[in-house]
Amino acid sequence: MADVSGKTPTRRTAVATGVVKMGAQTLSALKDGTIPKGDVLGAARLAGVMAAKKTQELIPLCHQIAMDFCSVEFDFIPGGVGVKATASAFAPTGVEMEALTAVTVAALTIYDMCKPVDKTMVITDVILAEKHGGKSGDFVRAKKDIEDSEIELRR
Amino acid sequence: MADVSGKTPTRRTAVATGVVKMGAQTLSALKDGTIPKGDVLGAARLAGVMAAKKTQELIPLCHQIAMDFCSVEFDFIPGGVGVKATASAFAPTGVEMEALTAVTVAALTIYDMCKPVDKTMVITDVILAEKHGGKSGDFVRAKKDIEDSEIELRR
Amino acid sequence: MADVSGKTPTRRTAVATGVVKMGAQTLSALKDGTIPKGDVLGAARLAGVMAAKKTQELIPLCHQIAMDFCSVEFDFIPGGVGVKATASAFAPTGVEMEALTAVTVAALTIYDMCKPVDKTMVITDVILAEKHGGKSGDFVRAKKDIEDSEIELRR
Amino acid sequence: MADVSGKTPTRRTAVATGVVKMGAQTLSALKDGTIPKGDVLGAARLAGVMAAKKTQELIPLCHQIAMDFCSVEFDFIPGGVGVKATASAFAPTGVEMEALTAVTVAALTIYDMCKPVDKTMVITDVILAEKHGGKSGDFVRAKKDIEDSEIELRR
Amino acid sequence: MADVSGKTPTRRTAVATGVVKMGAQTLSALKDGTIPKGDVLGAARLAGVMAAKKTQELIPLCHQIAMDFCSVEFDFIPGGVGVKATASAFAPTGVEMEALTAVTVAALTIYDMCKPVDKTMVITDVILAEKHGGKSGDFVRAKKDIEDSEIELRR
Amino acid sequence: MADVSGKTPTRRTAVATGVVKMGAQTLSALKDGTIPKGDVLGAARLAGVMAAKKTQELIPLCHQIAMDFCSVEFDFIPGGVGVKATASAFAPTGVEMEALTAVTVAALTIYDMCKPVDKTMVITDVILAEKHGGKSGDFVRAKKDIEDSEIELRR
Numbered sequence: 047m048a049d050v051s052g053k054t055p056t057r058r059t060a061v062a063t064g065v066v067k068m069g070a071q072t073l074s075a076l077k078d079g080t081i082p083k084g085d086v087l088g089a090a091r092l093a094g095v096m097a098a099k100k101t102q103e104l105i106p107l108c109h110q111i112a113m114d115f116c117s118v119e120f121d122f123i124p125g126g127v128g129v130k131a132t133a134s135a136f137a138p139t140g141v142e143m144e145a146l147t148a149v150t151v152a153a154l155t156i157y158d159m160c161k162p163v164d165k166t167m168v169i170t171d172v173i174l175a176e177k178h179g180g181k182s183g184d185f186v187r188a189k190k191d192i193e194d195s196e197i198e199l200r201r
Numbered sequence: 202m203a204d205v206s207g208k209t210p211t212r213r214t215a216v217a218t219g220v221v222k223m224g225a226q227t228l229s230a231l232k233d234g235t236i237p238k239g240d241v242l243g244a245a246r247l248a249g250v251m252a253a254k255k256t257q258e259l260i261p262l263c264h265q266i267a268m269d270f271c272s273v274e275f276d277f278i279p280g281g282v283g284v285k286a287t288a289s290a291f292a293p294t295g296v297e298m299e300a301l302t303a304v305t306v307a308a309l310t311i312y313d314m315c316k317p318v319d320k321t322m323v324i325t326d327v328i329l330a331e332k333h334g335g336k337s338g339d340f341v342r343a344k345k346d347i348e349d350s351e352i353e354l355r356r
Numbered sequence: 357m358a359d360v361s362g363k364t365p366t367r368r369t370a371v372a373t374g375v376v377k378m379g380a381q382t383l384s385a386l387k388d389g390t391i392p393k394g395d396v397l398g399a400a401r402l403a404g405v406m407a408a409k410k411t412q413e414l415i416p417l418c419h420q421i422a423m424d425f426c427s428v429e430f431d432f433i434p435g436g437v438g439v440k441a442t443a444s445a446f447a448p449t450g451v452e453m454e455a456l457t458a459v460t461v462a463a464l465t466i467y468d469m470c471k472p473v474d475k476t477m478v479i480t481d482v483i484l485a486e487k488h489g490g491k492s493g494d495f496v497r498a499k500k501d502i503e504d505s506e507i508e509l510r511r
Numbered sequence: 512m513a514d515v516s517g518k519t520p521t522r523r524t525a526v527a528t529g530v531v532k533m534g535a536q537t538l539s540a541l542k543d544g545t546i547p548k549g550d551v552l553g554a555a556r557l558a559g560v561m562a563a564k565k566t567q568e569l570i571p572l573c574h575q576i577a578m579d580f581c582s583v584e585f586d587f588i589p590g591g592v593g594v595k596a597t598a599s600a601f602a603p604t605g606v607e608m609e610a611l612t613a614v615t616v617a618a619l620t621i622y623d624m625c626k627p628v629d630k631t632m633v634i635t636d637v638i639l640a641e642k643h644g645g646k647s648g649d650f651v652r653a654k655k656d657i658e659d660s661e662i663e664l665r666r
Numbered sequence: 667m668a669d670v671s672g673k674t675p676t677r678r679t680a681v682a683t684g685v686v687k688m689g690a691q692t693l694s695a696l697k698d699g700t701i702p703k704g705d706v707l708g709a710a711r712l713a714g715v716m717a718a719k720k721t722q723e724l725i726p727l728c729h730q731i732a733m734d735f736c737s738v739e740f741d742f743i744p745g746g747v748g749v750k751a752t753a754s755a756f757a758p759t760g761v762e763m764e765a766l767t768a769v770t771v772a773a774l775t776i777y778d779m780c781k782p783v784d785k786t787m788v789i790t791d792v793i794l795a796e797k798h799g800g801k802s803g804d805f806v807r808a809k810k811d812i813e814d815s816e817i818e819l820r821r
Numbered sequence: 822m823a824d825v826s827g828k829t830p831t832r833r834t835a836v837a838t839g840v841v842k843m844g845a846q847t848l849s850a851l852k853d854g855t856i857p858k859g860d861v862l863g864a865a866r867l868a869g870v871m872a873a874k875k876t877q878e879l880i881p882l883c884h885q886i887a888m889d890f891c892s893v894e895f896d897f898i899p900g901g902v903g904v905k906a907t908a909s910a911f912a913p914t915g916v917e918m919e920a921l922t923a924v925t926v927a928a929l930t931i932y933d934m935c936k937p938v939d940k941t942m943v944i945t946d947v948i949l950a951e952k953h954g955g956k957s958g959d960f961v962r963a964k965k966d967i968e969d970s971e972i973e974l975r976r
Binding site for chain 5: 357358359360361412413416417419420421422448
């Protein structure tokens with residue numbers, strides 16, 4: 047585990063995004079709320095937030111960070127569901143892994159609850175979209191990169 | 202949680218795969234073992250196996266399954282690292298989520314250990330590749346689908 | 357931990373119930389879905405099921421049991437919300453604690469999400485309602501006992 | 512998870528209480544230390560404190576708080592055992608759920624260890640008794656409310 | 667994780683032992699029950715059993731085993747406290763690590779609770795004493811080895 | 822859990838050490854990297870660091886501390902492997918238990934991965950070597966004590 051004892055705690059924020067690609071019928075059922083297992087996105091949101099709190103248990107060298115905020119949001123896009131997670135903490139090191147963990151576990155939960163209907167879903171395009179705070183400064187993924195990736199996705 | 206009390210335990214196996222796309226320099230450093238944080242793939246392999254054992258904690262409606270086997274393997278492909286996880290159990294329900302969890306947490310660990318070098322990595326193409334055992338029978342993802350996805354990846 | 361190595365695994369089921377008493381306004385807001393923190397009962401249901409899977413971590417001498425089924429249900433009663441959890445496993449020992457843990461953590465989650473509105477809620481009347489399977493045979497709590505307790509509650 | 516990044520950390524304290532009602536014989540055995548499973552209240556005390564440290568894992572939207580203090584105490588009352596938990600932290604949000612979780616898991620542990628003797632115990636009257644610190648100020652549950660509840664209990 | 671899918675579940679038992687060496691005054695205080703933090707051995711016993719249930723989380727390649735029995739016992743020996751743990755399961759692989767984990771975490775808990783009095787305690791002689799069941803047959807550590815080790819200890 | 826609310830957070834560091842004694846052939850295989858289960862010391866290092874982050878879950882009365890640093894190192898000594906862990910935090914209480922937990926779980930992981938080859942390994946001489954920060958001041962175990970213990974070990 048990297049030594050962060052010499053770093054000053056500052057406000058750290060990170061945004062991660064990803065996509066669960068799925069067939070048109072699965073997507074319709076998800077939109078209509080007719081997936082038999084229940085409220086898929088509600089469960090995925092909670093699972094993502096709860097997993098973000100476990101990041102330190104899952105990623106071997108992650109520090110133990112107490113988040114001040116974590117949210118998971120979804121939007122329907124052509125061909126699937128976009129997942130976006132935001133994490134924030136006042137800490138000596140960043141919360142990128144918390145945001146990425148929230149996105150992936152939310153996506154896995156969508157997969158789990160929709161898999162009786164569709165086993166060919168794909169979890170894809172999981173990226174760190176933004177990162178603020180810390181010595182290395184702000185990181186905002188170039189819009190073009192994300193758009194390219196979305197175009198690829200929507201094709 | 203779905204009621205599986207009426208289902209007979211049988212041998213269940215699942216294979217999941219995914220990809221961590223990264224820049225050429227990051228990939229070289231990973232191949233050469235010069236990523237400063239140490240043995241990236243060794244850590245990712247353990248993290249993936251350990252996370253698979255936590256699937257039931259992460260995915261809200263997953264059953265508690267005791268795996269007889271879990272492995273995580275990597276191979277270098279153009280533009281990134283392929284991740285493949287296999288899970289097996291004698292159980293009344295399948296181990297797809299265990300294999301998918303192993304792949305995503307192994308991929309997140311690669312991201313975590315390489316992120317000082319490259320923040321633009323993408324975790325992508327996470328799929329259930331194969332599933333054996335259980336009432337719904339065998340599921341093997343059509344080779345063409347996976348290849349298409351890989352072509353997209355390599356472009 | 358009691359030695360259950362000499363006991364034959366059989367089908368075990370348990371039902372536990374409890375009540376979250378709350379003020380009329382809080383109860384109305386809960387019924388109308390206007391509690392600011394979101395879908396209270398949806399979150400409480402998942403939290404209850406997930407906690408049941410952690411029973412062995414919480415209760416020092418509980419055995420590690422893999423449930424085949426766990427559900428949490430709610431119904432609105434005069435003065436509050438009734439919580440009912442059912443657990444089932446094929447195991448050498450019972451799942452009473454799993455059902456009771458599900459009820460209490462679901463109730464705590466209701467408390468957590470409604471507490472910005474009402475801090476005077478009471479978690480009460482948490483009982484084992486039924487237990488089936490195992491050497492000690494069936495246990496069904498006398499209806500009168502439960503009714504008495506409910507009368508007390510509704511007064 | 513509510514955004515507490517704008518809140519200033521202050522000293523937060525919470526006291527929660529509850530009751531495990533039980534039959535006269537069970538209560539006598541508990542007082543006499545003759546429950547076969549061993550030191551019931553010692554185990555319940557530890558289980559309550561350990562569970563308070565897991566509050567963030569159990570309650571989906573709870574923040575990760577590092578407590579400076581947590582205690583669980585018991586007293587024998589007519590018809591059962593009173594459970595009282597105190598939690599304290601220097602944090603941007605309160606520790607009510609930590610205290611309530613400690614009370615309920617301590618109560619569940621009492622249930623678990625006494626259930627070979629008595630399955631009709633009731634966990635009841637779990638309340639937030641006091642809360643100090645934070646923007647919303649002090650909250651002390653009116654004595655009369657608690658007394659009424661105890662009278663009800665002792666009847 | 668080794669593949670145990672081809673192994674037939676059988677009764678597996680393991681016994682592990684260890685020692686916490688401590689100064690004469692600390693040992694007297696422990697015997698007299700005057701260590702300020704409370705019932706040291708009671709807490710250590712529970713901590714050991716609870717840790718054994720977490721063996722699979724702690725040891726990366728351990729299988730998920732549901733124990734039918736786990737106990738932790740102590741005896742006062744010259745110069746310290748002997749710790750002995752027994753674990754048992756009907757499983758395709760052994761429970762050595764469960765017994766060893768119980769011994770070490772019980773020993774760490776003794777250390778934690780006595781350290782305000784004595785920081786020079788030593789956790790030592792942690793061994794697998796016996797193992798029964800499984801293809802490799804019985805393993806019982808030669809009495810002479812253990813005695814030699816004890817002589818060394820008592821010197 | 823001791824009340825540390827009146828203590829001022831300061832930089833706390835702790836170093837713990839221990840030894841895994843093993844037969845000459847096992848030690849050679851470990852040095853040569855020919856233990857069949859793979860990279861033993863790499864796995865043990867990660868397991869130790871990950872366990873240190875779980876100290877608060879394992880040791881009943883430990884506070885929840887967020888470490889700024891944790892490392893686990895090994896060196897080959899006559900008759901076995903030395904294990905050394907360092908932990909550091911800015912906290913109101915010390916990190917001795919974090920360092921000791923890292924040493925013991927790293928040692929248990931070595932045992933787990935080498936046990937197909939040698940079941941007679943001994944985890945021994947686990948001590949707190951150093952402690953800095955906090956009201957009680959620095960603690961450095963007298964060199965002579967450690968040397969004596971090592972002499973005993975090497976005999």
